[in-house]
Amino acid sequence: MSVQTPSTLQNLTLKALLRDEALALSCLEEVPFLLFPALFKEAFAGRLKKLMKAIVAAWTFPCLPVGALMKSPNLETLQAVLDGIDMQLTRKSHPRGKLQVLDLRNVHHAFWDIWAGAEDGSCSSESLNEKPTVVKVLRRYARRKQLKVVADLCLRPRRDEAQAYFLKWAQQRKDSLHLCCINMKIWAMPVDFVLEILNVFHPEHIEEFELNTEWNVFNLARFAPCLGQMRNLRKLLLAPLYKNVFKIANRTGDREDKCVKEFVSIFSKFNCLQHLSMQGVHFLTDHMSQVFRCLMTPLESLSITHYQISQSDLDSFSCCQSLFQLKHLEMKGMVLQVLDVMPLRGLLEKVAKTLETLNLQGCKLKDSQLNALLPSFIRCSQLTKINLYNNDFSMPILKDLLQQTANWNKMNVEQYPAPLECYNELGHVSVERFAQLCQELMDTLRAIRQPKSLSFATRICHKCGEPCVYGQGGRLCFCWR
Template identity: 45%
Template sequence: MAHAPPTLQDQASKSLVKNELLTISDAECLIRELFPPLFKEANTQSKAEIIKILVEYWPYPCLHVGLLINKPNFQNFQAILDGVDTWLKRKYRPRMCRLQKVDFRGEQHHASLDMQDEREGRDHLVGTMPKKQIVESHSRTRKERLRLFSDLSFMSSLHEDKNQTRLLEWAEERTNFLHLCCEKLEIGAVEVSKVRNVLKSLQPEFIKELELNTVGNLSKLAKLVPFIRKMRNLQKLMLVRTFGTRTFTREERWNISKIISLFCKLSCLQHLTIDDVYFLTDHMTELLRCLEAPLVSLKITLCQLSQSDLESFAQYWNYSQLKHLCLRGVTLTNLDVKPLRDLLRHVAANLETLDLEDCRMDDSHLSTLLPAVIECTQLTSINLYDNDISEDVLEYFLYHTTNLSQLTTEMYPAPSEVYNESKYVVVEIFIQICAELMDKLMDVRQPISVCFGSYSCFDCDDRYLYEDDGDVTLCLCQE
């Protein structure tokens, strides 16, 4: 497809930037519509001085940096900060326009957003605030400071983002003139003191998404709790990879209670992920009871759940709006899954995705869950890979999925009969049995996307796959 020829505006922008013809007096006279294309072009040609001038005289209430350019280099990034700095210090505001927000976040935060539209910056937050907070928020608007938005990541001290480091240093020196706001925050294996200093300078009510990857340090996680409590509009929380022993000291037990109590304060929480976290075993009842807002998604992966943890799923907690449930890598082999069956029945009217991959279930587990699963008529995706299910039970399960007409993605384990005594796949048997199961499923309904997958190969860690169109993918060893 041929590219459209450059417009007269494009050519003028390139010429102005290339020859560095834009001066402060020119910027004062430029029509508003020329600022965005000139800003993009100046970034493309790495003309830092022009970027600085454009920011100084930016004619819109919002400067959506992430919408205009993708990840500016350090020189251009510094030029943006210098331009904002000049704007902050200037007593006379040109064009009677007050710059209200500078946003460094990527394009995903600016879908269908007009450069002149400032409502996105405040209304999207107010919609999630309790009435008391809305009143407090409006009472502060008279002396509103410049708001500067950026996603922040502190996953490792070894790979620091140069732009982020400079931004934090720059913002810390100007706390009297601006608010540093962050909607998505990631915290990993870094010094607690460093993260706490940043958290003190952030506006906690703006944080909507938080990932905590503290790599084994329970005390570090507990030290962050007082700051997380203030994140009153937090919608998504991920606790990732916290390791340790199975026996706790008195201090560790106190830290666990402190962390769990945090959930009572997160009244807007909708999405909870707990991934490879050891200390919540035997504490799921306390955690689920703490949830004030109804969860939309619950993802628990690579965690060890006890029978009491599983029983807490069926007890009363805020599951009325649950649409996504994932227990991937949670071993259920020696557990009674009736509480999980009861939970599935409770959420059957809303549940859209169910992921039970690598739960090491056998025939009895799947048979117990079947009556509840077939009631989940809104399911669009189901994943049962890496469970030890026989051909007869899997066929029986598929036969009873007639009412699951919304399914678009189905992933089922290859039956246990496809493996030899050494637990390797016998290719001919794999193809034959999977083909028979597919035919029997198509007698029941017309699936959209179905795949039968083996356990990962011991040697190459790849799966054998049989798809609904008859395509067979062998592991790398066989290919």
């Protein structure tokens, strides 16, 4: 008899138990433990709270990945699970085995496919093959003494009641449980609150962290030691952090600089950071090179957007080892108009063999700058996506660029700015010229290679706030429709 496909007899037992909750409760001790996952799954779907609580209390598998069953947060079912956990914790003996990990993350978990049958009632060969790995993981969990609770948290000012209940529950049990948050997102919460949460969910377990706040540099400096404890961070997003402390006197300025330096030094604590995104981090102007120098691991993706970059920041691009294996580079809204872009060219040359996506939208680059970058652009043979919208290029330089892209044969999506010749002296788009010139550019490229998705866009219209797009997703701005 296979454990993956409950026999007809087992199915009949399950049905009988689910029909009568009181009966199920009274004979739970006698139910074979292999039936527990299927029984729990059904009790969960039918919101049989008493039965759920009793099953959790008597759970004999090392892991209970209940988050995989929770499509949306529900206070009552969560309460039933947590009550069951409390009962597990107070039980003196666990003759049939004991729960080691409660996983509340809303992610697919092979456990249910294996032990409770797949969604379609069958069990795929894939999940059967997965079983040895799962068993190994479960054994590893079993070695821990304390019950581990794993969750992902998105903290916002308006919390749902299920999350509020869970946080309070966790806080009250922080000394007796091993609480782990893998993915944490913070939206506009006060620094004290976040510090309090990270006192419950220890920062070292966090692998993905998003900080969307309006903290000033003094708050950031207060938070820095805690951020520095996130040694296992793989993905970090900081946005948008306003530098809203004014340098009234030199003394304030000095204090502020000290705080920024303190914050920057934290980047040397991350042992496995791969993805770094920063939006509007104006307080880091002139400190970006220090950030890059602090990085301990090569980044796979770097995104710095809507940021006023200084020349000294940009200079560091070509000499920071941690950037030389980038697959994704985004510099959207970083105005480069008056800067020397040679360091960017230096970086692009270094990543020519790895770079897959490049976003320089809204960098306000000029012809001379594109000319300088061109040799490095065309060497990036792995590119699948490029976005150069909202740069100021003329027809000849755009043609020149397109004609030299013969080795971009992996390209899927390419987005270019409409040439400057599309605008009249008042800066308005001449629709006929726009269509004619973009078609000409398209023909130029098609003579070289077959583009998959190609488009040209104008700047956004002063009146309606929309651009005109030619090619893939083509449309005129609202004024012309």
